[in-house]
Amino acid sequence: MTDVFSNLGSLTTVDLSFNSLTGDLPEGLSSLSSVKTLYLQNNQLTGSINVLADLPLSDLNVANNRFTGWIPSQLKKINSLQTDGNSWTTGPAPPPPPFTAPPSNRRKSPAKKDNGSSSSDGKSGISGGAVAGIVISLLVVGAIIAFFVIKRKRKSKREEHFEQHQPFTSFPSNEVKDTKPFEESTTIDVDSLASPASVGLKPPAKIERNKSFDDDDDFSSKPVARKSSTKPIKAVVYSVADLQIATDSFSMDNLVGEGTFGRVYRSQFNDGKVLAVKKLDCTVIPFQSSEDFVELVSNISILHHPNLNELVGYCMEHGQHLLVYDFHRNGSLHDLLHLSDEYSKPLSWNSRIKIALGSARALEYLHEVCSPSVVHKNFKSSNILLDSEYNPHVSDAGLASFIPDAEFQTAEQSAGCTAPEVDMTGQYTMKSDVYSFGVVMLELLTGRKPFESSKPRSEQSLVRWASPQLHDIDALDRMVDPALKGLYPAKSLSRFADVLALCVQAEPEFRPPMSEVVQALVRLVQRANMTKKMLDGDASRRGDDQDQDFI
Template identity: 65%
Template sequence: MREMMEIWRWVLVFMCICILGWKPSSINAATDPQDVAALKILYTSMNSAPQLTQWSSSSDDPCGQGWKGVTCSGQRVTEIDISNLGLTGNLGYQLQPLSALTILDVSGNNLGGSIPYSLPPNATRLNFASNIFSGNIPYSLNQITSLKYLNISHNQLQNQLGDIFGSLSSLTTLDLSFNSLTGNLPESISSLSSVNTMNLQNNQFTGTIDFLANLPLENLNIENNHFTGWVPEPLKNINLKKDGNSWSSGPAPPPPPGTPPAGRNNRNHKSGGNDTPSSGGGGGGGKSGIGAGGIAGIVISIFVVGGIIAFFLIKRKSRRSSADIEKLDNQPFAPLNSNEVQEMKSIQPPYTINTKTFDTSASINLRPPPIDRHKSFDEDDFSKKPVVVKKTVTAPTNVTSYSIADLQVATGSFSVENLLGEGSFGRVYRAQFSDGKVLAVKKVDASVLPSHLSDDFMEIVSNISRLHHPNVTDLVGYCSEYGQHLLVYEFHKNGSLHDFLHLSDEYSKPLIWNTRVKIALGTARALEYLHEVCSPSIIHKNIKSANILLDAELNPHLSDSGLANFIPNADEALDSSAGSGCSAPEVTMSGQYTLKSDIYSFGVVMLELLSGRKPFDSSKPRSEQSLVRWATPQLHDIDALSKMVDPALKGLYPVKSLSRFADVIALCVQPEPEFRPPMSEVVQALVRLVQRANMSKRTIGTEQGGSQRGENPDTHDNLS
């Protein structure tokens, strides 16, 4: 009996070993579903290249099946090296789920399009070199704080670098060489506290390189750019290549008083605390100490630091005393150093910016102008407002300061005849000046920006004046008098897209298909600029066809850009438009605006362009009142899609172009924000649509639609 029990005990042990030994193999073979989905999208985006052996759009186990170039740890993909395989296509739009990926190397291929906004969040090494990527470097790169190596050399990148380096303190190698990058280097490059190799050669960079002097660089190549100024002394002691620039001759000017010695970090990155610049051995000697020069430098530094501390103590004391005085005068609040606040919140777009210093001597005329009440839509606004006396207001010099008297004359005392429209922030009037210039004046409602917030208003004006893009309406001027806040914008003769689509006009004909695509692409580029070029990103919060203005050639210009982002009470003002059919579901539910909610609203505008319908129309049957709800199920059905198209087009559109346009809409109006693509991908999709559509003049028709409103017969040539 005892022997039988012993035998059974060994049989059970053997069975347990077999089970335990077999089970993990089946578990380890499975790959994380999110990684699988991301790799499938990547594979499809690269045209399902046969070079990617074992890759498949139907397989679910890259780790277990040994997909070429894919390395795993457990169930997670940790490395992808598919370099030098002659791959074509692009990188898709969904790399962010690869949260365990540390190395991505796609160099030496023929991959194009934009670098995806959605990148692996924990990558340490990204290599996109020697492809045909174009566009901008995505701002999302700033969020990959673990990144140590970035190589995007030998591509076709354009435009100015955004402030994308502020969080990349671990980056050691940066290679942006052989592209077409322009403009000054962003100040955030000075945050690269670990970088030792930087290659910027063969671009079109401008400006100076002064702030590179404090980086721990060992190798710096800036050849063949348009840099100016002087090469800082510390950079002359490293492996520096600088030919092909416009350097200044003669000795460099001395730094401003109080400036810390440049390049101190440069000399310490491998010295173990030794401050000597000598590259020799660490042995002693009469020359290795601090020396008289070092002592003198320390003494001078102490005096400089002491002077700076004394300056700020005095400044703080005077600020506190002035605040106390303002409290005694019953002022609502005393803003602290509005110049510094403006600088902290300023935006650095890549387009031309007037960088002159602000004029702090803007005076206010305290004598109220004569007011003509005849036909005035706002006749009580100026008469009942108390005069709020401000000592000084800072004003940007790249926009014009208007008086209320000037604007009253130009708008006919803000008469009904000159009323262009009314939005979430106030009414807009047509203003014609004595020199013949016509502008648009937005009178910001007092409920949105009360009269005591004049300093905030000047900060808003300063920020908005920095926004410059061909598809963003330019701020021309402002007025801040008698508690009133007015913004003066450029005027666009063809009005808003909403009016063009939805208001009948016997003198105009409907927009043709090519023009509708052009309007969508231009608006998408404006949003891409706000989201991915401006730093920090700007959420528009109020994307709708009424805020897309059309010029004489029917090019789109996005209005109200930056207003909702900078006005303190903007979200409350926008609540009134939450039920208009343009707002994303998450905004309607929680009131929270994001970049993704802008993308949803843009998708609604595209639906308007496709269908000619309003976002919400109570005159329609209940099932068709919400444009998104009615249209979304039909976007992938070509027969249903053709019935959705604006009847005003009369069938004059390429069917493939229509289908691709609908595909972009479907991506933008997805109910889940995380699945909506970034604007850079929307732009690329629309650019590809234009390039592939081959919109022939046979389907274009004669471009006479809207000729009374200024439509250009050659607008289809400007689509790309």
């Protein structure tokens, strides 16, 4: 953590929370002589907080860091003090070292000459040596006080150019910005989806994790012990009664899906709001206590991205564990691709690229913006939900992280959705998520499921069947989803195939990070938009009104 505080003594509020800061607290913090509110929570700061002991604080939050040692007694008097989530030393703090006066240049008191003079001093009650010691101590204390008073006055002069109560300008705050909806049109709005995931997004707090929250791709990572979470949860608390009424007692008529972690029900509340309620299967996520469930809710409630299906609320009454999410009317990508009837409008090529790009942005956020990184583990087309504008929202982010890899077994492992190394080692990494994303791209390209037992043996696995043909233009044309009816540009199709071919490489080290996948898809979108403008210009000159929705 950089020391930038020495000349900021007039600040009254400092908020450095959720910035992934590391290192010990700088000594310059002791110069914040006017600070009343200090937020340092949810970073990775280390060392002691003794430098804060003498600050005039009325509100202090240092929770969820890596601080050690004792909490200074001065800080314990703060009513709104929050210190949970650190490695404080238990037991009483050691007493401060006894004061020792520095060597003095004064002459020592004359030595006692005889017993008579000693007897005379004894009558006065205090010897001359004791008086001298007291005087020296008072002088030293006075000198120390004068030194700090002068030093503070000098600092005040240097700080006159700062306005009183000037708010602290933190490091780039990564505030969440509104994202323009990605409309279903003949031109893809690249501005709404093309910006890097690290811009306009605030990294979430440090998340207690197991193997799936991985800083690298090491398969031998060790599980991290869970700690009880006391972080505030920004989600609505529902009662079982409220959810029973909203779902008509969880009737089958309101059942909209059943996935790895439990059933999902459509719920409608008295205010007209429609939400999705996920009823967790406790055989899949075995909660040993209510604290385990609160920890899970706390971890997933801090994940925020326009292409994630974000948590709205939760319920934990009567042994029930329920999560409440936004409801997306167009269902899942899996259903739209594989269960649509003859009357359904097929996804255009434009929409398929849009869905791929938005889903890639969600994984890029989880892998490269979240600190620590979040491995999804369960990325598949049925976990990509589509809103009314066909914008993708990835669901179940953070849920699998609560389960150790060795215990996380899904049907998809034998259905062509997971990476080869997961089948062999049982270990999930960011690169296994990239592979699963490539499988979804193949579904978008071909309209086929990841595994179909009804096909000939050589064609049952989508990846094994498609991979050898991805760089053959003629073969690509034969592979494309027939629902597109040939309405796609050949170059766009070829580039799309090139990207997914990298994602489904058998060796994880050859798969690209999601940020590179996003940039490749962004370039594809930009070229598609340029082509659209050229075709529109030609059509207007010819007076041709033909449909160009394939771009």
